[in-house]
Amino acid sequence: MKEYIYDLFTQFGFQALRYEAIDLFTFTEESDKKVYWAVVEWENLEQIAEQSAIFSSCRELVNQPEIDKNLSLVILIKLNDIERINAAKSAIIKVEENPYYFKKYVIHYADTEYEQIKTQQGEKTVLEFLTQQIVSADCFKTYKNEYRATIWQSLVYRLALKLPFLPITIKTNKGLASLFEDNQLKVASKNLKMLDDRLSGEFAELSSKQIEEQSADDILNKLIPIIK
Incomplete structure (x- = not known):
């Protein structure tokens, strides 16, 4: 690793x-x-x-x-x-x-996460693969549905939230991309560690559709009590 x-x-x-x-x-x-x-x-x-x-x-x-x-x-x-x-x-x-x-x-x-992420990466560079997967709807959906499992998607978001210098390509101001833009700003400015685990716990009971229907402001309002 x-x-x-x-x-x-x-x-x-x-x-x-x-x-x-x-x-x-x-x-x-x-x-x-x-x-x-x-x-x-x-x-x-x-x-x-x-x-x-x-x-x-x-x-x-x-x-x-x-x-x-x-x-x-x-x-x-x-x-x-x-x-x-x-x-x-x-x-x-x-x-x-x-x-x-x-x-x-x-x-x-976990060893399984590490081996999986290298297999999924294929011929892409580490940086290229991660920056693509961070904003991938499919990657996030799997992470959301199986966030307690030791799978490569969990490792992707763990790295994204712990390494705030990672570039995140924002294509829209709604949904997944906006969520991670706001999270990265919070991590960088307030040094919010363990945010990945806390985020998972907060949204564990919501379906993927329910998460997609929430605005970035709604999500941040849920996070504010955790941050304080």
């Missing part, structure tokens, strides 16, 4: 450095501001104790003072069944809300 994320970052245009178990990515925005993302894969979330050492390694690799306030950490962790995912939810929230050193994004995945 770490190689998949490496390909995603580099295809987006990040410059990559590798040091031991850390992948460090640098991107210069249009404003000439540099942003940094470190990616690690952990066996368990108790490894949060290693964050100080990871931060120090990143500073040594880049040696730029701006990294101190512009560094995010992606933590990959393999959770192969729903029981382990449910058991890890509180720990994920605790890690992501930890205020020290980084903004943190925990991305869990």
Whole structure:
């Protein structure tokens, strides 16, 4: 999975450095501001104790003072069944809300999701496949109907909601595309982590047709109590 994320970052245009178990990515925005993302894969979330050492390694690799306030950490962790995912939810929230050193994004995945997404991707690049599937009605419908299952569609939206730099092509101001546009703005501006799980829970009882009939404002009104 770490190689998949490496390909995603580099295809987006990040410059990559590798040091031991850390992948460090640098991107210069249009404003000439540099942003940094470190990616690690952990066996368990108790490894949060290693964050100080990871931060120090990143500073040594880049040696730029701006990294101190512009560094995010992606933590990959393999959770192969729903029981382990449910058991890890509180720990994920605790890690992501930890205020020290980084903004943190925990991305869990299952072997089945990872193998499925690579098969579905075919000859497309990682970036091309994800940006297409994020706004695919069929992909979202499957995710909505089976959001508790370990399927590739769930991984697509988990990545979209945890990696706010991912481009989302908006073709209309209604329905699915608008939903994800608004969600991405919220994630980017307020750092709303675990939004994918909370969104699924809020809309679990609604049919796909009922979701399609709701405006973006209606959906955001449902999300506001969760955000507060």
